Amino acid sequence: MGARVVTVTSGKGGVGKTTTTANISVALSRLNQRVVMLDADIGLRNLDVVTGLENRIVYDIVDVVEGRCNLRQALIKHKQFPSLYLIPAAQTRDKTAISPADMLDIVAKLKPEFDFVIIDSPAGIERGFRNAIAPADEVLIVTNPEVSAVRDADRIIGLLEAENKQPGKLVINRLKPDMVKKGEMLSADDITDILALDIIGIVPEDEFVIPASNSGVPVTLNEDSKAGLAFQNIARRLLGENVPLMDLEQQPGFFRRLVKLFNG
Amino acid sequence: MTNFFDRMFGKNNKPGTGATAKARLEFVLVHDRINLPPERMAAMKAEILEVIAKYVSYDHEMVDISLEQRDRSSALVADIPFQKAKDVLASDEDYDSDLKSWEESKIQQAEAEFDDATGKAQDITEPSFIDDDELNPEAEGDDED
Ligand SMILES: Nc1ncnc2c1ncn2[C@@H]1O[C@H](COP(=O)(O)OP(=O)(O)OP(=O)(O)O)[C@@H](O)[C@H]1O
Numbered sequence A: 001m002g003a004r005v006v007t008v009t010s011g012k013g014g015v016g017k018t019t020t021t022a023n024i025s026v027a028l029s030r031l032n033q034r035v036v037m038l039d040a041d042i043g044l045r046n047l048d049v050v051t052g053l054e055n056r057i058v059y060d061i062v063d064v065v066e067g068r069c070n071l072r073q074a075l076i077k078h079k080q081f082p083s084l085y086l087i088p089a090a091q092t093r094d095k096t097a098i099s100p101a102d103m104l105d106i107v108a109k110l111k112p113e114f115d116f117v118i119i120d121s122p123a124g125i126e127r128g129f130r131n132a133i134a135p136a137d138e139v140l141i142v143t144n145p146e147v148s149a150v151r152d153a154d155r156i157i158g159l160l161e162a163e164n165k166q167p168g169k170l171v172i173n174r175l176k177p178d179m180v181k182k183g184e185m186l187s188a189d190d191i192t193d194i195l196a197l198d199i200i201g202i203v204p205e206d207e208f209v210i211p212a213s214n215s216g217v218p219v220t221l222n223e224d225s226k227a228g229l230a231f232q233n234i235a236r237r238l239l240g241e242n243v244p245l246m247d248l249e250q251q252p253g254f255f256r257r258l259v260k261l262f263n264g
Numbered sequence B: 001m002t003n004f005f006d007r008m009f010g011k012n013n014k015p016g017t018g019a020t021a022k023a024r025l026e027f028v029l030v031h032d033r034i035n036l037p038p039e040r041m042a043a044m045k046a047e048i049l050e051v052i053a054k055y056v057s058y059d060h061e062m063v064d065i066s067l068e069q070r071d072r073s074s075a076l077v078a079d080i081p082f083q084k085a086k087d088v089l090a091s092d093e094d095y096d097s098d099l100k101s102w103e104e105s106k107i108q109q110a111e112a113e114f115d116d117a118t119g120k121a122q123d124i125t126e127p128s129f130i131d132d133d134e135l136n137p138e139a140e141g142d143d144e145d
């Protein structure tokens, strides 16, 4: 009954949780889902800028918890995507300003109004992580094809097991197919072998991601972006569609390389 | 020309750092998952072998005690071949007395160790019992292959 609650987490910082949250939320809303993004990274608010909502904020999640406003007042509606909302994190407080029980409370109130509640988790395994996973029905674990990021993902998987959560699904972000081909990067298969977890998406390293976050327009809106397409595919898989993993090998890059080779 | 094809098709004879990353991750996660760091693992192996040596003679060269991953859970798998049966069955008097003195020396050794250890398990991990191989992550990684 009510919304599916999906938490995006990682253990290691900077692997792409916020980017993933923003993009799958936008993609889901474009697939006619009613989506609310909940920024649980209190003290390091980012989801607002990545989605271009930073100057619309009046109240935040801590204001709700501490009774300075009601939940409705903290909900920011995205103008471009009318079925997309954000509850921002507080910027000047820390993770202890809210508890897992507060999160359960807020999410319980959001559930009847939405199809998806997508929670952006902070890095780490402490209070902020506990807050973010407390209400989760499903967890997406973002990792990069690097030893430290995969190791931290494994730790998260262990903690989710201990909490009796459903096993999460993996988002492998910033994969460079060229490097995998040369044997200089962990492949998606290597990572699933090691973590024994299903992949919900592989997002390539993509030069469109930074300009997208520069302008607050999520990259999934850019039709030329492979990362953008990968995020759309994740959204469709969340909705139960059977979308095959993209062929990242077959890239415009192959021809570009050919041309470069002959032009010296 | 080789370079040309290497660049075009990513052909590479020696495994790249991707394979190294995988082997290192496997090693580190085995220990992370059961919360037993490599040094403690080596100590545990040494202790297990000591106990076994009290009862039977085994082939030191062939011992293989390692952690195996089955999906996300770990199991300790020990392969400790005993000394060939014909050694034990060769029952001439020389052999019997050899065996007797060997047993005595083992008992003495075990008693000495017990004294050294003053009964505390973690103190039994004298460096001399730890095979260098077993402390070497690469040797561990190679076993997997
Ligand atoms: N597929 C990608 N290609 C290129 N750059 C990317 C990609 N994914 C993320 N980035 C960049 O990586 C950086 C970190 O991303 P992001 O903020 O989403 O990570 P995070 O996991 O939310 O970080 P934190 O742990 O600090 O919250 C950002 O600068 C983002 O633009």
Ligand SMILES: [Mg+2]
Pocket (backbone or CB within 6 Å): A017, A018, A019, A041, A046, A120, A121, A122
């Ligand atoms: Mg973030």
